[in-house]
Amino acid sequence: MKKLFLLIAATLTFGSTAAQAQTATVLSCCARPAAASATEAFAMLATDKDFSGGHEAPLPYSYEGEGKMIEFKTTDGGTSHAFEIKSAKPSNKFLFVIHEWWGLNDYIKKEAATYAQELPGVNVIALDLYDGQVATTPEEAGKYMQAVKTERATAIIKGAQLYAGPKAQFASVGWCFGGGWSLQTALLGGKQTVGCVMYYGMPEKDVARLKTLNSDVLGLFADQDKWINPEVVKQFEKDMATAGKKVTVKEYPADHAFANPSNPKYNKELAADAHQKALAYLKARLKA
Template structure:
C-alpha cells in the first residue's frame, strides 16, 4: 500500500539485463527461492530506500488480538485476528506490504471485519514479528523474507483456521502477490482472492490449480504493474481456464493507500467497495 514504484524501476531493470525472459517487480511473485532472494537484495539499494517515506505515527485501538500458531517448518507463525461474532469457518487472510504487520494493516483488517460480518479476519505476519518504521528497517526486514518460510506461515494459518475452513485473501503490492500465492496454496479451501496491484503468477500450470476466481485491482498509470501486466494475467488465466475480473483505475501505484501521496480517495473507496462486494459473494454472505 505504501509508495514503492521506485523499487519496481530498479528491479525490472536489473532482471531485464540478466534475462530477457525474467520479470520481477515490487510486488514479489514468489515463484522460486532465487527470485525471492534477488528481490530482497535490492531492498538495500539507496534509490529503493530513498523512494519511501516513513509511515506517519498511528496507533490502532480497535478490537482484535495477536495470535500465534504452529507452522509446518516446526516454528511459530504470528498474526492479528478479529473473530466473527458468531461461530464461523470463513476466514479472510489480510496480507501486509513492505512495512510489515503494523497498525495501519490492523485498521484495514478491522474495516473488513466490519464489512464482512460472519467472517474471521486474520492479518498475517510474513515478517515474523518485525515491523518497520523507517525505509532502512523495511529494507532490512524485506531481505529476511524467504519463500519457504512465508509459505509455511500461510500454511500454518490455514491449519489454525481448521480443516473445514473456507479461505479468501486480500493484499496490496507485496501482499497482492502473496494474496494470489495464498489462493494457490489454499487448494480446495480457497473461495476468493483479491490482489491490489500485485505481480501475478505467470506459470499457467500453477494457475490451473486455482480453486477460485480472482479480483485483480490495478492502476493504469502504474509503470511496472502495468496495463500490459494485467492484460497478460488475463490471458494466462484464460489459458488456465480460470476466471479473473480486472478493474483498472486511472491512477498510479498505491492509489488505495491513504498515507501515500498518490492516494485517490474516490478510487480507493470504490475499490474497497468492489472488494467487499466480491468477498461477500465469495463467502456467500447476504448483501
C-alpha cells in the first residue's frame, strides 16, 4: 500500500512538473510577439545609468522650416500624429524617419527636412512613437522609451503605411531607439519596403521574421558602443545570412550616439560620413 501511494505521488509530481514546463514553453514562445524581444529589450537600457548618463539633454532648438504636423488613423482604432514634408510633385515614394529616445522633437524635424531636400520626389514622414510626449531630460526620455508598447508602436507604423497608400514604396531611417524601430518598420512594410537604414539600434533576433524582409539593410554602428556592441552586430550579420538577406554594416571608431549633434560623444566627421552613406543608399533604393 505504501509503495502504491509513493507511485501515485511520483506520478502526480511528474505530471505537475510536465504541465508547468509545457505552460512555460507556451508562455515563452507565444506570450509576446517576436518584435517585442528586440525593441523592448533595448527600451530596458533606460534603467542602465551608464546609458542614460551618456545622453545629455539636447540644447534648445526650434525648427521653423517647411512641413506640417498631420493626423492619421492607426490600426488599433486610434489616431497618431507625425511631421510630414510632401514632395513638390505627387509621389508614391515615402521615407519614414524614426526618432531617437528624446521623441519627435525639432531636431528630428530638422533631420526630416534635410532628407526631404536631399531626396527630391520623396515624401518624408517623421513618426511619433511617444504619442506626443517629448523629453528634455534623460529621466523623461528613459521613462517614455520604457513606456512604449510594441502593439501601439506597431499600430502607429502600420497606420502611417496605410496613410501612404497601397501603391507606395517605403524606406526608413532611425537612430538609437529609432534604429531598432526602423528595422521593424521595414519588416511591417512587407513587399512595399524597398530600403532600411538603422543607426546603432537593436537588431531583430528572430530569423523567421528576418526572412520576411523585402529589402536589404544598411546598418551604421559604433565599435565602442557598450550596448549595441560588435558582438551584437556580428550576430545580426549571421542571422541575416541565415535568413538569406543582405545587410551592409559600417562600424565607426566611435561610441553610441556619435551621429547626434546634441550628444557629448558626437563626432562631426564620422556623422557626416555616415549620413552620406545613408543618403547614397536611400537614393539608390528610392531612385530619387
